[in-house]
Amino acid sequence: MKYVDEFRDHAVATALAERIKKTVRRPWTIMEVCGGQTHAIVRFGLDSLLPRDLTLVHGPGCPVCVTSVSLIDQAACIAFAPGVIFCSFGDMLRVPGSHGDLFGVKAAGGDVRIIYSPLDALELARKNSDREVVCFAVGFETTAPAWAIAVTQAKQLGITNFSLLIAHVLVPPAMEAILSSPQNRIQGFLAAGHVCTVMGYEKYEAIAQRYRVPIVVTGFEPLDVLEGVAMLVSQLEEGRVEIENQYTRSVGREGNRQARSLVNEVFEPTPRTWRGIGEIPASGLRLKSAYRAYDAELKFQRELEQLTEGIEDPECRSGLVLQGLLKPPDCPAFGTRCTPEQPLGAPMVSSEGACAAYYQYRSHASARA
Amino acid sequence: MDDNKPFELACPLLIASKQTIQLAHGGGGRLMQELIQDVFVRAFQNPMLEALHDGATWQVEKGTLAFTTDSYVVRPLFFPGGDIGSLAVNGTINDLAMCGAKPLYLSAAFILEEGLSLDVLQRVVISMAETAREAGVPIVTGDTKVVDCGKGDGIFINTSGVGLVPAGVRVLPTLIQPGDAILVSGDLGSHGVAVLSVREGLTFDGNVESDSAPLHQIVSDLIQSDIEIHCMRDLTRGGLASVLNELAEAAEIGMTVDEAAIPVSESVRGACELLGLDPLYVANEGRFVAIVPASQAEAALAVMHRHEAAKQAAQIGVVTSCDPSMVVLQTVVGTHRVLDLLSGEQLPRIC
Numbered sequence: 263m264k265y266v267d268e269f270r271d272h273a274v275a276t277a278l279a280e281r282i283k284k285t286v287r288r289p290w291t292i293m294e295v296c297g298g299q300t301h302a303i304v305r306f307g308l309d310s311l312l313p314r315d316l317t318l319v320h321g322p323g324c325p326v327c328v329t330s331v332s333l334i335d336q337a338a339c340i341a342f343a344p345g346v347i348f349c350s351f352g353d354m355l356r357v358p359g360s361h362g363d364l365f366g367v368k369a370a371g372g373d374v375r376i377i378y379s380p381l382d383a384l385e386l387a388r389k390n391s392d393r394e395v396v397c398f399a400v401g402f403e404t405t406a407p408a409w410a411i412a413v414t415q416a417k418q419l420g421i422t423n424f425s426l427l428i429a430h431v432l433v434p435p436a437m438e439a440i441l442s443s444p445q446n447r448i449q450g451f452l453a454a455g456h457v458c459t460v461m462g463y464e465k466y467e468a469i470a471q472r473y474r475v476p477i478v479v480t481g482f483e484p485l486d487v488l489e490g491v492a493m494l495v496s497q498l499e500e501g502r503v504e505i506e507n508q509y510t511r512s513v514g515r516e517g518n519r520q521a522r523s524l525v526n527e528v529f530e531p532t533p534r535t536w537r538g539i540g541e542i543p544a545s546g547l548r549l550k551s552a553y554r555a556y557d558a559e560l561k562f563q564r565e566l567e568q569l570t571e572g573i574e575d576p577e578c579r580s581g582l583v584l585q586g587l588l589k590p591p592d593c594p595a596f597g598t599r600c601t602p603e604q605p606l607g608a609p610m611v612s613s614e615g616a617c618a619a620y621y622q623y624r625s626h627a628s629a630r631a
Numbered sequence: 632m633d634d635n636k637p638f639e640l641a642c643p644l645l646i647a648s649k650q651t652i653q654l655a656h657g658g659g660g661r662l663m664q665e666l667i668q669d670v671f672v673r674a675f676q677n678p679m680l681e682a683l684h685d686g687a688t689w690q691v692e693k694g695t696l697a698f699t700t701d702s703y704v705v706r707p708l709f710f711p712g713g714d715i716g717s718l719a720v721n722g723t724i725n726d727l728a729m730c731g732a733k734p735l736y737l738s739a740a741f742i743l744e745e746g747l748s749l750d751v752l753q754r755v756v757i758s759m760a761e762t763a764r765e766a767g768v769p770i771v772t773g774d775t776k777v778v779d780c781g782k783g784d785g786i787f788i789n790t791s792g793v794g795l796v797p798a799g800v801r802v803l804p805t806l807i808q809p810g811d812a813i814l815v816s817g818d819l820g821s822h823g824v825a826v827l828s829v830r831e832g833l834t835f836d837g838n839v840e841s842d843s844a845p846l847h848q849i850v851s852d853l854i855q856s857d858i859e860i861h862c863m864r865d866l867t868r869g870g871l872a873s874v875l876n877e878l879a880e881a882a883e884i885g886m887t888v889d890e891a892a893i894p895v896s897e898s899v900r901g902a903c904e905l906l907g908l909d910p911l912y913v914a915n916e917g918r919f920v921a922i923v924p925a926s927q928a929e930a931a932l933a934v935m936h937r938h939e940a941a942k943q944a945a946q947i948g949v950v951t952s953c954d955p956s957m958v959v960l961q962t963v964v965g966t967h968r969v970l971d972l973l974s975g976e977q978l979p980r981i982c
Contacts, residue, residue, distance in 0.1 A: 306964050306968075307964075601974070
């Protein structure tokens with residue numbers, strides 16, 4: 263298949279792996295930011311092609327994984343409200359909140375529907391004018407433009423029974439939070455190619471210089487990841503600190519200007535609590551005042567008031583996993599008390615979650631036994 | 632009033648609503664008799680059904696019988712390449728075929744929702760009749776129930792089937808041996824993607840048609856050609872990955888599968904890439920995996936290739952004695968990883 267097969271070529275992969283082996287002379291620890299990259303690494307076994315001295319650490323780039331328990335509780339509360347059609351991307355439905363997941367809400371009679379596009383949810387609102395359509399707006403900078411389009415269209419069309427419960431997060435503040443942690447051991451980043459497709463990589467230039475870490479904007483196919491790693495280790499070995507772009511077929515320095523201006527028109531930064539990590543300043547998005555009427559947190563203020571602070575399962579170490587401080591198989595609950603069927607935390611159920619990737623693609627027979 | 636005529640309530644509304652299924656269609660009375668005669672018996676036409684007995688009877692040959700049942704709840708009822716009716720016939724025929732059996736007879740039980748358009752029911756029943764006729768497996772007994780509006784989803788169908796296993800044929804996971812070849816009968820994932828392409832809220836352009844097809848002729852030809860089939864399994868929900876895991880577990884053997892050798896069409900790959908699905912877990916309704924001695928792999932593939940539904944049959948891997956109960960995938964980039972059972976549900980209600 264065009265644009266896929268050429269980025270999964272066996273011979274090129276072997277050549278890139280050789281190039282990396284020849285380049286690496288010292289131990290390095292690098293982080294791939296995005297969960298999509300983590301899945302490519304684990305699904306295609308790319309780490310088995312890399313030298314032992316090179317440690318790949320999986321980053322927080324899975325929006326479903328970092329959504330706080332309190333927000334999932336809010337989602338469940340709204341989904342139970344009379345007359346509500348609650349829309350979510352499928353991944354989110356199995357993520358445990360304090361009292362179960364959204365599939366549980368659906369089973370108990372809540373009208374919870376899986377959507378694939380924000381505009382489908384808007385269409386649902388148009389067709390069901392007597393119902394309140396609420397969307398769980400989850401994602402990084404990649405998904406934000408689509409939600410922005412849905413909200414601007416709702417306003418233009420005068421659709422008022424449509425609102426967003428926003429869990430949107432931003433990548434650069436999370437990278438800074440990791441780099442400023444005293445436990446940080448990350449020496450270079452593979453930045454998330456799709457986030458940069460929208461936002462560009464200007465913002466990363468300041469991060470690279472401030473924290474003296476090289477960053478390579480990287481795609482998601484196996485050869486993208488291997489080439490990104492090759493470029494990053496070259497920088498590390500040569501002592502360079504630069505922003506390089508491996509994913510040139512998709513990313514420009516300024517990103518997609520139209521998408522950025524749309525996001526800026528509708529959203530503004532806000533503090534956001536990340537699951538297992540805590541609050542990071544200006545790391546989330548909220549609706550600007552002109553669009554506040556579409557904010558589900560305000561619309562359902564009365565219902566949400568009764569909620570108490572969300573409770574994470576104390577056994578779940580997703581915070582450490584999301585910061586790259588723990589590999590999923592090293593978690594004591596991995597594959598035993600925490601499985602995709604009975605997850606303790608979101609990284610075990612999201613399609614971009616690191617724990618799910620290891621569970622799905624690596625042998626966990628020993629853990630099962 | 633003419634005293635000779637039986638008393639009848641006449642209401643124009645009632646007549647109009649005859650175009651839809653009413654609770655009375657399942658009530659055992661006149662409406663139900665009409666439905667059975669006008670819709671089911673007329674479409675399925677065969678002497679065993681026309682006896683309208685409580686069940687079908689026939690003389691038993693000496694040998695081993697196979698018996699299977701399956702229920703069908705696919706949504707939407709009609710999808711590119713098939714519908715719930717053809718699916719219900721093919722699915723049960725295939726379950727019998729996978730036992731090595733020649734399918735003999737089917738039953739069909741319908742759970743209809745009040746308010747269902749009679750026209751929709753007719754289309755489904757005619758599709759079932761045509762599929763059964765083409766496959767040469769008559770539907771000889773059945774049942775109809777009607778549930779209140781809102782308590783069903785149009786039509787649910789259960790089909791059961793009885794088949795005869797030819798003398799000397801044994802098809803069991805425990806017969807799988809290290810060194811055996813693993814064959815698939817065609818390209819994967821078309822059914823799941825075809826159903827998904829017409830799901831409410833997710834329409835996308837594509838020319839993917841369901842692979843729904845009866846497999847008994849292919850199996851019969853393999854047996855006639857003296858292929859020593861150690862095991863077969865049709866690839867329905869959970870796709871290839873789930874079936875290989877089930878077999879590896881049951882036979883306590885390992886399997887190594889070559890990702891590059893697994894046939895998947897461009898359209899299915901494209902749709903799966905877009906939706907984040909793995910074609911190895913997507914459902915099929917006209918594909919099966921056959922495990923045969925390595926020495927017979929080529930001959931088995933040659934037999935399969937003679938059939939339209941198995942034109943793309945291919946060997947995708949081998950049975951090994953290492954890592955018992957585990958399926959290992961050699962990826963397209965040359966690395967190895969576990970091909971595990973699916974966790975959760977990729978696509979609900981696709982069959």
